[in-house]
Amino acid sequence: MPANPFHLAWFLQGSSIQSWGEKWTGNISEEWMTLDLFIDLARSIERAGFDYLLLEDSIYIGQNWQNSREIFLRNGMSVPRQEPSVVAAMLIGATRKLGIVPTLSTFAYHPYLTARIVGSLDQLSSGRAGWNMVTGSSDLSAQNFGMDRLPEHDKRYDMAEEYVAIVTKLWDSWEPGAIVADRQSGVLIDHTKVHQIDFVGEYYSSRGPLNSGPCPQGRPVIAQAGGSPRGKKFAAQHADTIVAHVKGPAAMKAYRQELHANMRAAGRDPATCKLLFIVTPTIAETAEEAQAKAAKRVADAHASIDTRLAQLGWITNIDFSGFDYDAPVGELSTNGHQESLRQFLLKAGKRTLREAIVDYSTTGGSVDLVGTPDQVAAQMDEVMQEVGGDGFLFTQGHMSRRSIAEITDGLVPALQQRGLVRRAYAHQHLRDNLLDF
Ligand SMILES: Cc1cc2nc3c(=O)[nH]c(=O)nc-3n(C[C@H](O)[C@H](O)[C@H](O)COP(=O)(O)O)c2cc1C
Structure with a gap:
């Protein structure tokens, strides 16, 4: 690896059915609800050495246009989409090294449930699970859960502080070595190493311990995307990886410097969180x-x-x-x-x-990347040199097997030839791969 290799991840937007009817999308309008395209995506990006697949989510159908759902339904915009933890479980079974990171909103799942779902995924994947921690952003989603509206923006983050504290305490509720499986004494689990958490908060409470057992990573990876001043502080305290949409190398660099300052202020080593910038490159055979x-x-x-x-x-x-x-x-x-x-x-x-x-x-996300695979690889290299790290999060509003291959079999080999991304995973756990460079 050269001095400054970077990380790659993929942001999967719901079912991605919105590209139906376009060239090279196969029969997605009929097949979207089966896993085939997702599995092909996951295996392709695993072959290309990506750190993780982030499963985006929202839990409502849009109605922010003439107070109607029509434009969203007619065009398949963010609908239909399936429960991401269910999709994540299936993708874990289809992969071996790739990190799988479903989005779970704090307003919709109780922290005990989130700790248990993500903990179970971490076990099933031998340490490859993460959680994209979002607070939700639409009153329409709150109304699906019996609330009139979401709490006010900054209060959502205050509530999320408590939420993350419970989730991490539950993950910690099993001490290392709690499972002894000693055939001689007949003891499977040492009960003195499994603890109640007795968390009583202003917004959430939980007794614990977590009944699903210890996580291979100890704490599964936490991903975050808050970009407001309050959101950035929150992410700097808790995230192992941050995904961001800011425009242009200067803003990207400033975002990263601010993150590092916030992390230092929170007593964290900036090297322990990887900031990835969203991009949608335009790639073809010729410039x-x-x-x-x-x-x-x-x-x-x-x-x-x-x-x-x-x-x-x-x-x-x-x-x-x-x-x-x-x-x-x-x-x-x-x-x-x-x-x-x-x-x-x-x-x-x-x-x-x-x-x-x-x-x-x-303009394709944080920076515009347009050209042949080799030209785009060079553009990415230049941007990362200016920004300082830590990598890119690909997304495609109109995804097909062909557009996936442009990245995984076109662009990534060009990046590998330049020594900019990994050729093979060094570790089993998602966090270890993230922190490898
Ligand atoms: C790249 C990226 C991905 C995101 N993915 C999701 C998501 O899947 N679900 C969601 O509810 N919010 C998602 N968000 C929104 C953030 O979690 C957050 O709610 C949003 O950025 C508003 O926070 P802020 O006001 O602090 O910027 C995403 C944001 C970005 C930039």
Whole structure:
């Protein structure tokens, strides 16, 4: 490995059915509910040495467009999607080294349940499980669980502090060596090494111990994405890996420096958390073809302004349907994803809503990567040298076996030839692979 190799992960957006009907998507509109595409994805990125597959989630159908679900259902936007812990369990059975990280929202699962689900996944995978810890961002999801609305943005993080404390205490409720399995004495588990936690909090309480037993990693990996000032502090305290969507190398570098400062302030070594930036590269056989693909993306965006704004509205709880597309974006606020909205507004500047959404939804994540596999590998190298680390999180709004192969069998070998990513896993556990370099 050279001095500065980086990490790769994949962000799977729900069922990914939204690409149905497009070229090279096979029969996804009929087959989406079976696991075949997910298994092909997981095995492909494992072959390519990715650290983990993060299963994104939300627990409602969007309605942030003319107060209707129509645009979301008609286009398969974030719907249908299955329970991520169930999908995670199946993917664990289909892989050997890849980390599997389902999203579980703190408002929807009791901390005992989360500790048990993720702990079970860690056992079933021999130490490859993680938990993408999100607090939820839509009142519509809260209403599916009998609440009127989600708590206010910063309070959600206060509640999450308690939540994470319970989950980690439950994971710690089995001391190392608790399972003795001593045939002579007939003792399977040393009961003095399994402890109640008796946590009584303001928002959550739990007695413990965890009945599913110890986790191979001790504590499974925690992933986080909070990008607001409060969210960043929270992530710096608790996360083993952070996924971020910030625009441009300068902002990426600043985000990482801030994370490291927050980690030091929290008494943590910055090397113990890996920050990955979301990207959607445009890759083709030649530079000209890649540029043509990128140009088509922009043309497609102009033809689908409504769905793109609905998608932004889905994460920010804003209904853009009544907005004037040809007026400047202006001031906006949200109780949803604050950092995503801030990034959108920053990029928008004084431009119109139409121009802003086309730009925001076609610039491929944190940095624009366009070219042949080797050109994109060189661009990624340059960005990482400027930012300082720690890697990239690929996502594809329109995923197919072909688009997966462009990354795993096109781009990754080019990165490997440059010595920028691993060729083989060094460890069994997800955290050990994450912290390997
Ligand atoms: C790359 C990325 C992935 C995310 N994945 C999810 C997800 O799967 N489910 C979810 O509810 N929120 C997800 N979020 C939202 C964050 O968890 C968080 O709620 C959001 O960034 C708002 O927090 P903030 O206001 O602190 O920025 C994601 C955010 C980013 C940037």
